[in-house]
Structures are given as structure tokens and as C-alpha cells.
Amino acid sequence: MSSVFLSHNNIFSAYGPDSVSAIAQIKEGVSSLQLVEDSYLLEGPFYSSRISDDLLNEKFERLRPTENYTRLEKILIASLSDTLEKADLEIDDRVGLIVSTTKGNIDVLEKHSVFPEKRAYLAQLGKKIKEFFQFQNDAIILSNACVSGVLALAVAKRLISQKTYDHVLVVGGDLVTKFIMSGFNAFQALSPEPCRPYCKTRSGINIGEVGSSVLVTADTRQMAREAVKIMGEASCNDANHISGPSRTGEGLFRSVQAALEQSGLSIESIDYISAHGTATLFNDEMEAIAFNRANLQKTPLNSLKGYFGHTLGASGLLETLIGMHSLQKNMLFASKGFQELGVSRPLNIIKDTTSKPLRTFIKTASGFGGCNTAAIFQSAKP
Template identity: 60%
Template sequence: MNNAYLSYNNIVSALGNNSNDVIDKITNEQSGLELIDDKKILSEPFCASLIDNLALNTIFEDFSDKKNEYTRLEKIMIVSLGQVIQKANISLTERTGLIISTTKGNIDVLEKNSIFPKNRSYLHVLGQAIKKHFGFINDAIIVSNACVSGILSVAIAKRYIDANVYDDVLIVSGDMVTRFVLSGFQSFQALSQTPCKPYSIYRSGINIGEAAASVLVTGKINNLTTESVEILGDGSCNDANHISGPSRKGEGLYRSIKIAIKEAKISPAEIDYISAHGTATLFNDEMEAIAFNRLGLSKTPLNSLKGYFGHTLGASGLIETIVGMHALKNNMLYTSLGFDKLGVSQNINIIKKGANQKLDIFLKTASGFGGCNTAVIFKKVQYA
């Protein structure tokens, strides 16, 4: 079995166009969330994090002079993945895989004012656009499994490397704030007009964000970065409870983490930090607290990063994994922004204020509509 590592990485979001800028903002507890009042998108004001169009188009010019040929999501993905490919200086051969993770893809092309044909909404067409732009030999593998898509892609890349199918896998994850997405969450009465408060007794719902994230997953020890981590284990389980409501006992998440811990050959006590899902909805946060307690993780430092980005859907798991990589490198626990007073039935150790602490292993979890749950465990790479 081949070891798999996360290496070169990038985040494009309201907080910046590269991982280092984003980490600096998180360290200083700066949020990308703001109140938006745009009747073309939603009839009432909503809180979200949006990527600046002018800044996006400016940086996109470094990667293409054909900005009118690409959708907004494709441009965000190309900017993110392009920076990773450049930094890694990697050749795209038949041994290089491409994974694209997204929840809704180019859903905005279905709107009346779109200049693009309707077939651009198909996920495989999105995959073809990214493949063609960069010149990948292999077709893109599309991962679209609700809000676990970003972290599930990491687990899938690991398995391809374990099986010796690829030497390297490049992942790009992305989703956008659109009328379709906002109206869907509004129908659940799940949107908050104020910055979200994961795990708080005062939480009132989620904020939606848009972003793209990219990472190189490799089996090559000689192509790592100072923030690289090894993937120790992963697990995915569907609790089959409800189309939008998770198991009240956290069964799917509990089993996913348990599977990941078993593969990683560690004990729960060896996990130094949890990067949780933490959507700030009533049922998700409660379910997570129950699952973590069932595994003996109630005292493990934990945060949700939704207070910085909002919920970036299919990109969230990968973005939060990249932040976790930098947390291990910097030996830094980042504040769970928005948290004030515990509002779940089980005790969990929310990071109320950023602090330095020696970190070696972290757990990333995600849960999504349809009952999907994924957990992946990462370990800091020790350099001689």
C-alpha cells in the first residue's frame, strides 16, 4: 500500500486568493461574511461571503485571455488549481488524476440572463472544461455528494494512490452563491441574516459562501511542502435517516470516524484537534456533539470555520482541510468564530480563542444532505 500526502494547496475566497493570505485573516479573526441586499438573487437580505468579481477577473488574466468562454465557477476553479499546478511544477501525465468536487456546479447557467448554453450545467461538461484548459490526459472524476464532497475527494484520491492507479491526484473543489442555492436553504428556513454561530445556544442558521480550493495529493515524498500532511485513515457512512435531517444519535458520523480511526491505527486520545462541520443549524451541531462524545472526543479542541467563509458547500471540506494543514504547521488552534455560549446537549471543547499548541494529528469531518458523512485523519509530516 502506498502512502498518500496532501502537498501544494490553494484557497480562493472572500478572504484572499491564496492559502497564506487566508490563514493570516483567520489568525486575526477576520471574517469574509457580510450582509448582502441583492433582490436579483434573493428577495430579502442575507449574510454571505462573496468573491470580488473585479479581483477574480484580474487574477484570471494570469491563466487565460478568454474570460468570456468560462463561467464564473470555472474561472474560480482555474485560478485556484492553476496556482497549485504552477507551484508544484508538476507534469500532467497519464499517471496524474483530476478530481472535481462540487455540490451544484454551474447551476447559474440555468437562469434566464445566462450567456451560456444550458448544457454547461452538466457536471461532466464542467469536468471537460477544466480538463481541456490545463491539458489533463485523463478525464475528470466528478465527486458530487452534497456537503461532504470536498473531503470525500481527498479520501478518493488517497485510494487511487493506495491502489497505484495514479502517482498524483489534483483536486479542485468549488461552489458559488446563486439564487438556486439560496432559495433552497431559504425554503428550509435555515438561512441566517447575521453571521453564523456554530454550536451556540443563539445559533439561528447558516450563511452561504462561495470559494474554490485545490490541493495536490501525492505518493511522492520528494514533492511535499512545509505544511504537508499524511492521510492516515478515512471513513464514509450514510446514516440513511432523512433527506435533509441527520441521525439524532450521530450514527453515520460516529461510524465514519470510527472507521477512520481504525484504519489510522490510532486511539481517539491521539487526535489533537477536530476541524468539524459546524453549520450552525439546530440539528447538525447537536448531532456532531453527540457523535464526538460517543467516541470519547469531548475534550479534544474543536472548531468550525463557517464563521469565516460561511458554508461553501462542496468546497467546504477541502478548504477546512487546508486550514487544518496550516494549523498543524503553525501549531495553532484557530478560533471558532461566532461561538459564545454552548448550545448543544453534550459537552465539546470549542476553541474560544486562538492559541499555540503542539499539534501532530487532526480529524476533519463533514456531513451533508441525504445522510452522508465523511471523516479523514491527517498527520503532520516529520522532516529530518
């Protein structure tokens, strides 16, 4: 089976319009979480990371759109256009498109929306992106809760291995909406402060907003400097509860084991873990149990939620892209917000951003519905 790589990529976020602007700030330890006061979204102030309207509209207008697009469509198109520009790829019938999102254009259900309710159907979102870039194949939408972003990479790899496509563009994103904020608030899952994954004083999640995209390809002529090879990936359900994480970390443990097995790598060759780390009490505890069962408790680990918040359908993709840049820079990024270990099992949380030769990392994610995904990536440099 031929190797499949992640290559050119974009992170469109509160940090700026591309991956480089996000990496530059993360390297300096700067979070993009800000205090937001918007009583329409949520009663009382909350922390979030949101893309500025000015930046979004400025970048989007340069693409010379000929019709009206929703905010999410603009974000996804802006992100994907940067990735496509870097890739310089001819879009023919061998190029696939995967959109990773949990809620898509859910804001069109709001009374003041200028868009028809029809726009809330996720295939419509896919169609808008497909048409903008004139993809020849229909978009495949993956909506699998908070593992969508990393599972989308596994799906892209599987479809390339299966010869359905030669290249797949994966784009992911979700909005910070009243719909989402009210729901997580009802679960009492929102933190009143910037989130602190794995910390003793953690008090829940922040919701953030990014668009991210990547070229997945088997073509070694398409390699960006930060390109990585997908070594193994797996997804396993907890079969335990639809909203509560498993007490034994079953699905996450099994996902990590299966991804490792497919990669043929030993635990010792994993240089770091880019974990999910939402900063809820139960999620972080579940991860600590799963990583200990997998004997990964000594492997350096971070959660990037302290920089972006939880970006839902984009998060697994976003955090994989940061991991690629982390390998390329040989730099372990600090797990922002962490002070003192607050889970029942040992974990090697990265406290300070440090330089270290890096080659391989594992990305994990877990979500509602009991889903878990793990994927292992290795630098494509010889």
C-alpha cells in the first residue's frame, strides 16, 4: 500500500489568516482566547477565540465571490483557498473534498438569518464549497462529533488507499453560536476562565472558532516542508455512554492500541501526544486512564485547547496541523493553562515550550456518542 501524506495546510483563526501566524504566536505562548461579552450568544461573559469580521471579510472579498456566503462558508473557503494556492494542484476528477463539521450552517435557524433554512442541510454547505472551487466530485461531509477533524484525515487516507481519489482536500470548521453555547452551558461544561486542561483547578471548556484545511495526498512531489506521513489510524467506540466519557478510557485506549499496531511503531518512538484535553473534569481524567493503560504516561503531552478553545469539528484537524509544524520546528509546545496535575494517573504534561528533535506524534480525540480516534504521524523528511 502506498504511503499517504498530509502536506500543504491552512489555519484561519483569531491569530491570523494562515498556519504561520498561528504557529508564531503559539511558540511565544500567546493564547487567542479573549473575554467575550455578548448576551445574545450567552448570558454573562465567557472566553472564546473568534475570527475577526474585518480579517475574514478582507480575505474573502479578495477571492471575488459572486454570491452571498454564510460566515462558516466564508471561513472554510478562505482557509481552503490558501491551502490550494500553496498546493498548486489541478482540480480534476481524481481530487476529492471532505468537509468536517459538527453543526455546519446551524446559525441559519436563527430568526434574524438572511439565509433560507435549507442552508442548514450539511450537503448544501458541501455544495457551496464544491462550486466555489469547481471541484468535480461532490463533497463528502463527515459529522462525527468532536473526532470529526482527525477522523476526516483517516477517511481521506482510506479513500486514497482504496484508489477512489489521488488527492483529498480536507477542510474543517464550526461556528461559535447561541445553539452551541447554550447547549454546552446546559451541560455545565463551560469554564468562566481560560481553560486549563489536566490542571487541578480546571473548570471546563471554552468554545473557539477556526477554519482549517490540508492537502492529503500520496504524491511525493506535493510535499510541504512540514509534511507528515500517516502511519496508522483507528477509531473505537466506548460502548458506554452517549455524553459521559468512559471510566476506563476503553475506546480511546483501543484506538491508540490499534493505531500503534497499524503503524508498526513502538511506544518509545512516539515523541509526543497531541491529546484532546478539553479541560472538563471527566474527559481529562478519562484520557489519563487511557494513556496509562497504553503505557504512554511518560510521553510528553499537550492539549492545544488553551490556545484556541475547543473548535469542535475543526479541532482534530487543527491540532494535527499544529503537530506537523511542531515536528518541522523540532519544538514541543507548552500545554497552555496547565499548572498542577489534576488527574488520578501520571501524565507528562509539557509545561514550557522546548526545543527537541522530533519525528513522530500521536493525535487523539474523543467526543459525544462515545467516539474516539487516534492517528500517528511521522515527519516526511528523509
